[in-house]
Amino acid sequence: MKKQNNYDFKSELLQVHKKNVRKEGLVPAANEFAFTDGVKIFVREHENQVIMTAVRDFETYLFTSMNVSACVVKNPKEAAVTVELGRDLGKGEGYMGYRITTEKNSVKIEGHDERGAAQALYYLEDLMNIRKAPFVTVGKVERKALFSPRITQSPFGMYEYPDEAFAIMAHCGFDAIDLWLKDAYTDKRGSYIDVRLIAERAEKYGIDVYVQLYAPHSKHPDEADAQEFYDKLYGELFEVCPKIKGITLIGEANQFASRDPAVGKTPFVANFDENIPTGKTSPGWWPCNDYPEWVAMVAKSIRKCRADAEVIFCTYNWGFAPEKERIRLIENLPENISLLATWDMFHQYKLGNSVENVWDYTLGYVGPGEYFTSEAIAAKKRGIKLMANSQTSGRTWDFGVIPYEPMPQQWIERYERMKQAHKEWGLAGLLENIHYGFHPSIICDLEKQAFFTEVEPLEVTLKKLLRRDYGDNAPIVEKAMKLFSEGITHYVPTNEDMYGGFRIGPAYPLWSGVMEGLPATIPEQGRMPSKPHAMFGNGIYFAVYSPDLDGKNSLPGVRIFDEIESVRKLEGFLEDGVRLLESVETPDDAISKLVNLAKFMRNTCRTVLNVKKHYILKQKLSIAGNKEAAEEIVNGIEKLVLEERENVLDTVPLVQADSRLGWEPSMEYTTDEKGLNWKLRQLDYELTVKLPTYRKANNLKV
Numbered sequence: 001m002k003k004q005n006n007y008d009f010k011s012e013l014l015q016v017h018k019k020n021v022r023k024e025g026l027v028p029a030a031n032e033f034a035f036t037d038g039v040k041i042f043v044r045e046h047e048n049q050v051i052m053t054a055v056r057d058f059e060t061y062l063f064t065s066m067n068v069s070a071c072v073v074k075n076p077k078e079a080a081v082t083v084e085l086g087r088d089l090g091k092g093e094g095y096m097g098y099r100i101t102t103e104k105n106s107v108k109i110e111g112h113d114e115r116g117a118a119q120a121l122y123y124l125e126d127l128m129n130i131r132k133a134p135f136v137t138v139g140k141v142e143r144k145a146l147f148s149p150r151i152t153q154s155p156f157g158m159y160e161y162p163d164e165a166f167a168i169m170a171h172c173g174f175d176a177i178d179l180w181l182k183d184a185y186t187d188k189r190g191s192y193i194d195v196r197l198i199a200e201r202a203e204k205y206g207i208d209v210y211v212q213l214y215a216p217h218s219k220h221p222d223e224a225d226a227q228e229f230y231d232k233l234y235g236e237l238f239e240v241c242p243k244i245k246g247i248t249l250i251g252e253a254n255q256f257a258s259r260d261p262a263v264g265k266t267p268f269v270a271n272f273d274e275n276i277p278t279g280k281t282s283p284g285w286w287p288c289n290d291y292p293e294w295v296a297m298v299a300k301s302i303r304k305c306r307a308d309a310e311v312i313f314c315t316y317n318w319g320f321a322p323e324k325e326r327i328r329l330i331e332n333l334p335e336n337i338s339l340l341a342t343w344d345m346f347h348q349y350k351l352g353n354s355v356e357n358v359w360d361y362t363l364g365y366v367g368p369g370e371y372f373t374s375e376a377i378a379a380k381k382r383g384i385k386l387m388a389n390s391q392t393s394g395r396t397w398d399f400g401v402i403p404y405e406p407m408p409q410q411w412i413e414r415y416e417r418m419k420q421a422h423k424e425w426g427l428a429g430l431l432e433n434i435h436y437g438f439h440p441s442i443i444c445d446l447e448k449q450a451f452f453t454e455v456e457p458l459e460v461t462l463k464k465l466l467r468r469d470y471g472d473n474a475p476i477v478e479k480a481m482k483l484f485s486e487g488i489t490h491y492v493p494t495n496e497d498m499y500g501g502f503r504i505g506p507a508y509p510l511w512s513g514v515m516e517g518l519p520a521t522i523p524e525q526g527r528m529p530s531k532p533h534a535m536f537g538n539g540i541y542f543a544v545y546s547p548d549l550d551g552k553n554s555l556p557g558v559r560i561f562d563e564i565e566s567v568r569k570l571e572g573f574l575e576d577g578v579r580l581l582e583s584v585e586t587p588d589d590a591i592s593k594l595v596n597l598a599k600f601m602r603n604t605c606r607t608v609l610n611v612k613k614h615y616i617l618k619q620k621l622s623i624a625g626n627k628e629a630a631e632e633i634v635n636g637i638e639k640l641v642l643e644e645r646e647n648v649l650d651t652v653p654l655v656q657a658d659s660r661l662g663w664e665p666s667m668e669y670t671t672d673e674k675g676l677n678w679k680l681r682q683l684d685y686e687l688t689v690k691l692p693t694y695r696k697a698n699n700l701k702v
Contacts, residue, residue, distance in 0.1 A: 001592050001657040006672055009403075009660040010156055013440070016057075016167045017125075021065040023132040033102050035062055035081075035134035039070045042079035045114070046072075053204045054118035055083060057167060061125050066134040083117055086110030090142045091453055096175065097144030100124065102136050112144065115175065115206040119145075119452075122171050126445070130468045143452045146422055149176035149246070149310075150430050150451065151210055152393060153437040158535050158665045159187050161198050166205035168440050172393070173448040174432065176208040176245065180253075181215075184240035188214050189535040195241040208245035210312070213237065216266075217254040221293040230301035238305030246310030247302050248340065248431075249295060251284030252317060258283035258290050262325075285317050287329040296334040312338045312429075316389060319346030319371045320550070330378040338385040340431060341375040343367045343418075345389075346552065351492070352562030354554040360498045361391040361434075362398050363405050364491035366414040368421060376425040387429035390418065394443035395433055398491055399601055400503040400541075401671050403439035403660045406597060409485035411443055412458045415450035435535065435666040442469055473584050473591060480577035484598065487573025492563045495548035496556070501608035503541040505600065505662065506651040507671040507679045508607055510614050510644055511544050512637060512690045528678045531668035540667060545615040557619075564612050571605035574598055596654050600661050603651045610644045621694075630698045638691050645683045652676050 028034040039062070045051050055072060062068040073079055089112055092099040097112035098120035107124070111117025123141070128134055152174045154165045159179070169177070179195060180188040187193040199209040215233060219226040238244060255266045264271035264280030271278045291313075299311040313333060318326055319342070330339065347358040347369030358365055368376070372388065379386040391397075392414065394404035405411075421427040430451075438444060442465050449461045466474040466481075501508045511526050526544065530537025547556035581587075581595045617637050624630035655662045655672050662671030669675060 001589065001596065003656045004659040006659055006663075006669060009658075009663075013155055013168065014162070014164050016164055016171070017061045017064040018129075019064055020067070021129055021132060022067050022134065026131075026133040026135070028133070028135040029137075031104075031138045032135040033104060033107055033138060035066065035068050035070070035128075035136075037069050039068065039081060040073045040079040041070055041081040041083065042073055042076040044076075044082070044084035045117075048114045049204050050114035050206045051083060051111070051117045054121045054170070058121045058125065062134060065125075066128060068134050080105065081107045081109070083109045083121070084111070085113070085117065087112075092116070092142035092144050094144035095148055096173075096452075098123075098142070100141045102138050102140070104138055107136065116144070118170060118206055119143075119173065122173075125171070126448075130464050132468070141455065143455065145173065145175075146419065146451050146453065147428060147430050149208060149210065150174045150432055151176040151178045152432045153178055153435060153665070155437050155439050157437075158189065158435060159191070159193055161201070163201060163205075166202050166207050169207055170205040171448075172438075172440065172444045173451060174393075175206060176210055177202060178210050178212060178248070178431070178434075180212045180435070181237075183213075183215060184237045187535075189533070191533075195244070199241050199243040203243065209241070209243065210246045210248060210310075211237065211244055212248045212250060212253050214253045217256045217294070217298065218266075220257055220259055221290065221297045222259070227297055227301065230298050231304060234298070234301045234305055238302075242306065244306065244309070246312060246338075247298075248312040248314055249298060250314040250316055251286075252282075254284070256283050256288070256291070256294055258286075258288035258294075260286070260288035260290055262286060263288055281320070285320060287315070287318050287321050287326045289329070291329055292332040292334060295337060299334060299337060310338055311336075312340050312387060314340040314389070315375060316340070316342050316345075320552070323374050327374060327378045330375060330382060330384070333382070333384065338387050338429065339375065339379045340387040340389055340429075341372045341379070342369075342389040343372050343391070344369045346371040348552065351559065351566060354559035354562045356492060356494070356554070356559065356563075357550075357552040358493045359495040359548070360493060361389075361396040362491060362493035362498075363396050363407060363410055363414070364398065364488050364493055366410065366417055368417060376421065376427065380425045385429065386425055386427050387431065388418065388421070388427055389431045391433055392418065392430060392447060393432040393438035394441050394447070395436055395438055397436070397498050398488065398493070398502060399505065399604055400436070400498075401505055401662050401664045401667070402597060402600060404441040404443050405484075405488065406441075406443070406481055406594060407485040407488050408443060408446055408462050409482050410488055411446060411485075412450070412462065415447060415458065419450070437665050439660060442466070469590055471588075473586070473588075476580060476584055477591070477594065480580045480594075480598075483573045483577040483580065484601075487570045487577070490566045490569040490573070492566050494553070494559075494563065495550070496542070496545055497563075497608055497611075499541050500545055501611045502604060504667070504670040504675075505604040506607045506644075506648050507662070507675040508541075508611060509543070509679060509682045510611060510641060510686065511682075512614075512618060512686055512694070526682075528670065528675055534666065534668040536666040537668065538670070545611050547615075560612055560616065564609060567605055567608055567612075571602055571609070574602040574605065578602060593658060596658050597661070600651065600654045603647050603654070606647045607644065610640055610647070614640055627698055631695070634691060634694050634698065638687065641683050641686050641691075645680065648676050648679050648683070 098116040101108040219229040268282040344367040527538035
């Protein structure tokens with residue numbers, strides 16, 4: 001693979017449609033309609049910008065991918081393809097629904113709404129990409145969306161929304177984005193943002209704008225001027241951008257000053273008395289008894305600005321609280337709001353001799369967790385619209401700096417569980433990802449088919465997509481991805497690792513010394529410097545392995561050994577998949593890129609293992625007992641550091657070949673070639689300065 005420069009992946013994303021997908025020499029079957037050069041399209045609702053945006057996209061697709069020219073005409077009698085809005089669409093009757101009627105000499109598209117008409121055109125593109133020819137089988141297809149909104153963020157970066165970003169989202173079936181703002185003019189990282197312009201451009205692609213407002217909601221509803229305060233707060237936001245579709249209320253973002261005696265102050269850092277913790281948490285991390293009154297007041301202010309605005313109340317981070325407290329809150333929430341519950345977090349399970357807790361979003365557990373289930377049942381009883389913080393578009397926090405997790409069989413299981421939640425509890429909307437966004441992939445294509453009404457089993461769709469992307473090598477790729485899918489079930493979603501080695505991969509440092517305290521403090525606690533424009537930068541991962549003692553999983557000294565064994569299994573499955581892919585006799589760029597990705601994940605596992613073993617050795621060194629034992633431990637640390645150094649060197653060509661590896665929107669580049677070289681210098685410091693100091697101290701004589 002050719003060496004890439006940083007951000008080359010963004011140039012690739014600008015090409016919405018792949019060039020020359022058409023396989024020359026293929027001819028249409030007797031039961032297929034063929035889009036031929038000069039094909040004419042009639043659009044009845046030609047003034048509808050969503051439909052016309054999709055039609056122009058379709059023209060571009062045919063020309064770019066299928067080498068076929070097309071044009072829009074005014075006379076329907078001239079056209080072989082017609083696009084219009086319709087009613088009584090059978091199984092396609094509903095939001096984003098459509099019916100495609102294909103005959104030997106014509107294609108008729110009927111949309112339940114403008115977004116449905118657009119999705120019908122995108123679906124035709126999907127079919128032709130699989131067929132590798134501009135041919136569509138005669139027959140009738142009726143489909144509609146299962147979930148709305150499906151909220152995402154940009155694949156280009158935080159707050160980076162070129163038209164191509166919206167085009168990619170629309171093709172994936174997303175219908176909303178989520179902006180994190182400090183106020184009407186400022187994004188969360190403190191930069192100017194033109195929300196109005198983003199919303200205007202998104203609208204053309206059928207994409208709505210939702211907002212999380214990271215501003216202190218400091219007025220308690222009992223205060224006399226509270227309603228006026230919130231009217232002003234949201235009035236300014238909607239004045240600047242009246243097209244905002246909805247607002248998400250989330251405790252840690254809004255910093256509500258609750259008066260519930262069970263909680264402390266806001267923000268979280270205020271809960272200390274002369275540097276001693278009070279033992280109480282911030283209201284953002286607890287289902288306070290005055291949240292219902294506060295939500296009602298804020299919702300009133302929002303709907304003064306836009307009567308049909310969706311108000312989403314998110315229960316993220318409340319898994320620490322007893323179920324009784326969480327359910328009591330849901331039972332008292334005001335009417336006409338949506339409840340956003342987290343799909344997999346806080347699920348506890350057995351790992352060897354230990355109990356583990358899903359700390360953050362993971363594909364390792366398909367879900368739903370008990371946390372989500374309890375709140376889903378409560379929401380159904382109340383008749384409240386239920387949404388899931390689902391992390392379903394190919395990305396979770398399992399591997400923080402990769403484009404997607406190539407485990408389609410595991411994703412299918414999650415999608416099926418979510419469809420079951422749709423049937424059982426009325427799951428209606430999805431928060432597909434947080435700030436790490438998504439990257440277009442085979443998983444996004446699979447998910448799109450999963451989250452519309454069914455045409456065929458997802459396993460069948462997967463085989464077609466694999467054949468589309470990998471040709472004759474598809475059977476081997478499917479076997480490799482099945483290994484990856486089995487491997488991810490051995491992932492350990494711990495606080496230590498998801499905010500440690502798994503977060504940034506092989507660039508994660510191995511410090512032998514103390515990071516906190518005087519006088520030994522290292523600037524930024526030993527993290528590599530952040531990019532100046534990054535939203536979180538290096539502040540969203542731990543500098544050193546930090547044992548988690550939150551009481552929801554076994555003690556670190558007990559479970560770390562079970563975790564090591566489990567991560568070894570994950571590494572083994574990834575390695576087996578890599579070997580299988582490398583056995584392909586005629587590898588192409590698609591195979592090479594998948595091998596590259598799998599190796600990066602494998603090397604990340606090796607870093608996580610080395611970090612854990614390094615931590616154990618440091619603990620042993622602190623109580624070595626005698627010089628001989630200490631010397632053996634220091635030798636073990638040196639051996640491990642040298643092994644990790646080789647792992648880092650092995651990762652360098654992987655990130656050189658794929659500029660998307662090592663990057664995450666809120667952190668920017670952490671594990672590119674520069675980041676890995678930083679890690680090498682850090683390891684060299686350990687080898688040439690720190691460990692010799694330990695040996696000197698262990699052999700002092702007077």
